[in-house]
Amino acid sequence: MSVWFITGSSRGFGLEIARAALAAGHQVVATARNAETVRERFPAVDFPSVDDALLTVALDVTDPQSIQAAVDAAVDRFGRIDVLVNNAGTGLLAAVEESDDAAVRAVYETNVFGPLAVQRAALPVLRRQRAGHVINISSIVGFATAPGWGIYASTKFAVEGFTETLHTELAPLGIHVTLVEPGFFRTDFLDPASLHTGPDTIDDYAPTAGAMRTTAASLNHAQPGDPAKAARAIVELAATPEPPLRLPLGTDTLHAFDDKLDTFRKEMDAWRHVALATDHD
Template sequence: MSKVILVTGAGRGLGKDIALEALAAGHQVVATGRRPEQVETILGGSQDNLLVTKLDVTRPEDGEAAVRAAIDRFGHIDVLINNAGNLFTGYFEEISPAQMRQQFETNLFGPMNVTRAVLPVLRKQRAGHIITITSTAGLVGTEFTSAYAASKFAEEGWMESLHHDVAPYNIHTTAVEPGYFRTEFLGDGSTNWPELAIDDYAPRTAPRIEGMKSMNGQQPGDPTKLARAVLTIAHQDKPPRRFIAGADAIGAVEAKAKELLAQAEASRELGDSLAYDDART
């Protein structure tokens, strides 16, 4: 069954693959990006099932305009795929405050802006699905990713809570946590290196940056397969609230789950003794 799917960040990376796969499957696609002419070129130009519109996710007015354009063209929206994002990488002290704010503006407030614009449509329909591409870094923090992981952890918390807000209106939510996929995400267009330099970190920073650059184009995951998996989830009557994508991601999340259980057990003796004693004098 054909759906109207709005995709953010459709000009490159996973967003491009999702849009292409959705068009090939016969869906009506609202493909958005900061450079709509680039999006249209990449997706093959004018098509009856394709609407390309400008959308910088950090600008709430862009999200509202994109939703109006989608309704004017297709009459409704079935699925929002929050895909646009970027990566500010580095050790915490070497990431400037401005970079940290930029990371949150794009990765957290960006999808919130677009979702805020779409939700009135979905509530009126009493149907819809919000899919947000987060990251394994939204569940597992690692070295050199404090800004990115912080934004993705926040995105995970927002999506987990959003489910409870919108479920009464037959609106589904899914957070997708990919591992490493062979997109352009580690390229200069999406990855930003630390602005500050601290001598203590220097022996670790340079090798980390070179290691990440060398990984670009060598990631184990196939983004076309991930795009198809996301569209499969978009068709499910009872979609998962989380979809952990990639063998590397599944292994990392399994290890984190075991670590959390162990930490809960280690906290039990002291943590269980903290209830207020109403009988005390």
């Protein structure tokens, strides 16, 4: 039995991961801005041991005091944290030029500074234990971006960068680190409550970012990925002795990653002679 600490647990991946962890017999600290909303998602009829195994705590990833209070509550209740899942996030779908400073900063506050703050609060617990697993939820566009997703992708690129480094820094301490990179899964991520599109558009981007907005709207609640299956895969992953640094989820993610790797290799080979010519003689 492990203790799971999950941010953004009121809906989407966070909720499904919490459900899967409870169903597997683990103890779960499910956090969100509104703890009561989270608790309502776990009726006793579906989770008979919910009162013993589930702790719901209010946590705003942009508020360091609420983060520390949630970590303290988790340790007070269960004595440890074994798996930290940084899942809370928000989206922005707009051309890079269409994205004003306020919108960009808001996405970075939640998607980048949020998980960094949660890690800073939780990692002392894992380091004392010399054991644990940090799972940071990235995205298909954290590796292979597309028109309209530039700002959101840049936050996930940041998550990928610090998570790769965290992997090397925590490995000697017995702590695993994994990036989960889901494609389009049938959550409410494409709903207006989660995905912001900005008030202003530029006509020149209609064939690129504009087309992506149309595609996202048509795909909403018809995405190919099953979030319950993804959640079970994540819970199973945490039970393996040698988890991977990266776990791409969904056929769309695999196809996008294969295409980017092929393009990257071809371009690198074509320009290798330039790279090799820039060292000192």
